[in-house]
Amino acid sequence: MQISIAAGGTGGHVYPATAIAEALAGLEPDARLTFIGSVGGFERPLVEASPVKFAQYIEVQSGPINGVGILRAGVSLVKLGIGTAQALVFMLRHRPDALLLTGGWVCVPGGIAAWMLRVPSMISLPDIEPALTIKALRHLATRVAVTAPDSLRYFRAGQAVVTGYPLRQALLTATRAAGIAHFGLDPARRTLLVFGGSRGARSINRAVAAILPELLADGVQLLWVTGKVDWDEVVGILKQQGLTADGERVKAFAYLHEDMALALASADLAVSRSGASVLGELTLFGLPSILVPYPYAWRYQKVNADYLVRQGAAVMVEDGRMSETLLPTIRQIMRDDVQRGAMGRASAALAQPQGAANAARELIRLANKER
Structure with missing residues (x-):
């Protein structure tokens, strides 16, 4: 069995892809897995850091056509055409039995090439609402695996199945005790986890920096994942306040990969953007959250946040x-054990820890021509 996977752009697209690949490797140890990424893409180091060993990694041309100027959109159209030709050549050589698409513009060349060659394809939609690439590719895809029932309405009847958010195996084994020990936290204090997604979030970092003295005065300890872009700025702010990135009450990191599971497990409350990962990772740990949707992107972050707010698992704050x-908002939730407990239970009720395995089984059925 040969399976190709296309994903790119952000960790919110790549992590579900590698999680499903990890589950595939467990269910079908002899399967040959290949990955299609974008030229010079953000996704390559994430794929190389995953526990899955892909037989081949290829890069194809791609680029965005929405949210950019006319000139860049025109260049992107040319790149997408070239990328489709590159994906066609790759698939003609390797003849995959199925293609998995999890989002990002690199999925467009892969999805079109698969459709042209009649290779069955499956979209894994980690968000509640599909973005433009998935909305376009849904007309070419054979099957769609969605995180939540709210997503079914975006696809034709019988095309989509609820599998849950695809979680990496490392997330499933993390415990609160292990997280507290790993980060050197005080188990008697409440822990606030702040993160902005795979690329960080400058406005969240600056907002937290502005209230850091008050948080520490309240007795809160902080796990702070700044993103690599803002790391130097945050370290400078900490220094101005007489703090360090590895202090007693503040533990700051530019980025966490496998250790992110331990951070989630040890936290009492999260402040985060609302990319797709919050639907699977926060709920896995029953973690209540304050969500701050990114205001300059496709509305999917707002839709994700709305979903968790409706379920009672989160509150939303405008950027x-x-x-x-x-x-x-932080003070209200941290000080109210009843509210925080209710939010945690609502979050945990949404957890689907077998999401990656469920999606992998759907993909295997597709590769075996089981419709």
Whole structure:
């Protein structure tokens, strides 16, 4: 069995892809897995860091056509055409039995090439609402695996199945005790986890920096994943406040990969963007959250946040109002054990720890021509 996987752009697309690949390797040890990424893409180091050993990694041309200027969109159209030709050549040589698509513009060349060659394809939609690439590719895909029932309405009847969010194996084994020990946290204090997704979030970092003295005065300890872009700025802010990145009450990191599972397991409350991972990772640990959707992207982050808020697992704060509302919201939840406990239970009720295995089984059935 040969399976190709296309994903790119952000960790929110790549991590579900590698999680499903990990589950595939467990269910079909002899399967040959290949990965299609974008030229010079952010995804390559994430794929290489995963426990899955891909038989081949190829790069194809791609680029965005929405949210950019006319000139860049025109260049991207040319790149997508070239990328489709590159994907066609690759698939003609290797003849995959199925193709998995998890999002990002690199999925467009792969999805079109698979459709042209009649290779069955499956979309794994980690978000609640599909973005433009998935909305276009749904017309070419054979099957769609979705995280939650709210997503079924975006696809034709019988095309989509609820599998849950695909979680990496490392997440499934993390415990609170292990996380507290790993990061050197005080088990008697409440822990606030702050992260902005795979690329970080400058506005969240600056908002947290502005209220850091108050948080510490409240007795909170902080796990802070800044993103690599803002790392130097945050370290400088900590220094100005007489703190370090590895202090007694503040543990700051530019990025966490496998250790992110331990951070999630040890936290009492999270402040985060609302990319797709919050639907699977926060719920796995029953973690209540304050979600701050990224205001300049496709509306999917707002839709994800709305879903968790409706379920009682999160509250939402607007990016532009964090200076007014973030500290009071953190204090309200941290001080109210009843509210925090109810949010945690609501979050845990949404967990689907077997999401990656469920999606992998759907992909195997597709590769075996079981419709």
